[in-house]
Amino acid sequence: MESILLDVFEEHLDEAAFLWTQWEQALEAPDFNLEETATVEARLRAQLDGLVVGAAAVAEALLKPSLESEDPSTLFAAAFALLDGSERMQPSDVLALLVPRASKLRAPIQRALELNEREELTETLQPLLKESAPEILALTLEVLAFHHATPKDVAVDMLLQHEEERLLVATLRCLQPLPRHLLRGHLPRLLADPRPAVREAAMEAGLISGARVAWERCLDMAGRHAAPSRQQLLLLGLSGERLGTERLLTLLEVEELRADVLWALGFSGQSAAAEACLGWLEHQELAPLAGEAFSAITGLTLQDAYVLEKREESAQEPLPLEEEDLDADLTPRPEEALPIPHPEAVGAWWRENRGNFTPGQRYLRGRSFSMETLLGELRQGPMRRRHAHALELALRSQGACRLQTRAFTRRQGTELARLRNTAQRLSVRPLSGILGGG
Incomplete structure (x- = not known):
């Protein structure tokens, strides 16, 4: 391939790698919504498509050599273009991508598999469930869960007894809702597991499966002297329960x-x-x-008179090289994009408007909580909060309404349209009112 032509595809690769990082950050951003994220995504997809049209020549000259990169974003872009452009992926092709990598370099390849939209992908991955390596098996289950696909021809009962933490968690997330016999046989033990990640996944799977014992465990773990995880605290908030809110206020x-x-x-x-x-x-x-929390409840938009100007960080002397943490993650945290509220102005607004809020009533953006307001937030709300709203949708529908909020926006739009009618019929009662007795 002529060098000048290869330069064009190298530029596509570099741009795709950069834009993938930007898009992933947008998925967690408090100042982006779905439409704005789709704009970043369109630029990313254009660069990825540019790599795919290069066909076999670009795959051999550029993409396959780029799989040796230790830069996650380059590895993602190369893997995605290869997986998206091949005639038909074989299980051996996927294994060849995954097996030689260190664990941290499997993550961008996993992301390429999650974002792949080819119809045959889940069927291609099924044979990997026979792999003996727990890390490959767990990764495969995580990708299947991302695509809302159920594993076939695999002894899930044995997987739920496995000692490997990541594999247990992946199995619980892939099998939501859990079949009744698995709920009875495994959930109590997994809810009492000493590993926080396993307990958290069991709690979520149990709630989506309608098991009251999972809610009781969530309340227990949020006791005054316990150490609940961020996800367990979130479940208390999503529950709509008075008792859940009281526990949070105590904590x-x-x-x-x-x-x-x-x-x-x-x-x-x-x-x-x-x-x-x-x-x-x-x-x-x-x-x-x-x-952010106040605004989400009351609907007050934090802008203009209700925010303070952000102070510029004062310049600091650079640390000596030997004192620098060269492995530190310098990616901006989503919270850094949040506005700083003006305490007096927000307080004055609340004193004037608090009479519009009935104690015990649940609100979302200042409106009485309903499935319509929840769906509205999923369509137009901040990306950072949509993941939790999608979880509530799954909880209230016991797994029937699933929205993959970390997928490409085209898939998200399709899923939102598909679940709209079903979601609007769901109960908005506190979570304990829709759980069974298991």
Whole structure:
């Protein structure tokens, strides 16, 4: 291939790698919605498509050599173009991509598999479920779960007894909702597992399966002297339960949990939670989180008079090279894009409007919580919060309404349109009111 032509495809690869990073950040951003994310995505897809049209010549000259890269974004772009452009992927092709990699370099290839939209993908992955290596088996189950695909011809009963943590978690996420015999045979043990990730996955799987014991375990783990995870706290907020909100308000006193509790309170929709957030609007680190939660409940848009100007970070002397953490993740955190609320202005707004909020009633963006308001947030709300809203949709439908909020936006739009009618018929009662007795 002429060098000048190869230069064009190298530019496509570099741009795709850069834009993939930007798009992944947009999926977690508090200042992007689905439409804005789709704009970034369109640029990414154009670069990826440019690599695919190069066919076999570009695959041999550029993409396959790029699989040796240790840069995750380059590895993603090369793997995606290869997987998307091949005539038909074989299980051996996928294994050849995965097996030689160190664990951290399998992640971008896994992402390429998750974002692949070829219809035969899930069938191609099924033979990998016979692999003996737990890490490959877990990765395969995670990709299948991403595509809402159920594993075939695999002894899931044995998988739920496996000792490997990631494999257990992947199995629980892939089998939602759990069949009744698996609920009875395995859920109590997994809810009591000493590993937080396993307990968390079991709790989520149990709730999606309608098992009351999972909700009781969630409440127990959020006791005053427990150490609940961020996800367990979120489940309390999503539940719509008065008791769940009360537990969160109590845990707000625990300093190391405070940021995660504020996040969860924003999904509770309770006026008491909004009032509690006001107390943290002057805290230097927590004010943006408290403002985000307050806004999510009340609908107050934090802009203009309701925000403070962000202070510029003062220049610091660079650390000596030997003191630098060269492995530190310098990717901006989503919270850094949140506005800083003006405490006095927000407080004055609340004093004027608090009478519009009935104690015990659940609100979302200032409106009474309903499936319509929930779907509205999934269509137009901040990307950062949509993952939790999609989880609530899965909980309330017991797995019937699934939205993959980390997929390409075209797939998300298709899924939203497909589940709309079913979702609107779901109950908005507190979660305990729709759980069974298991």
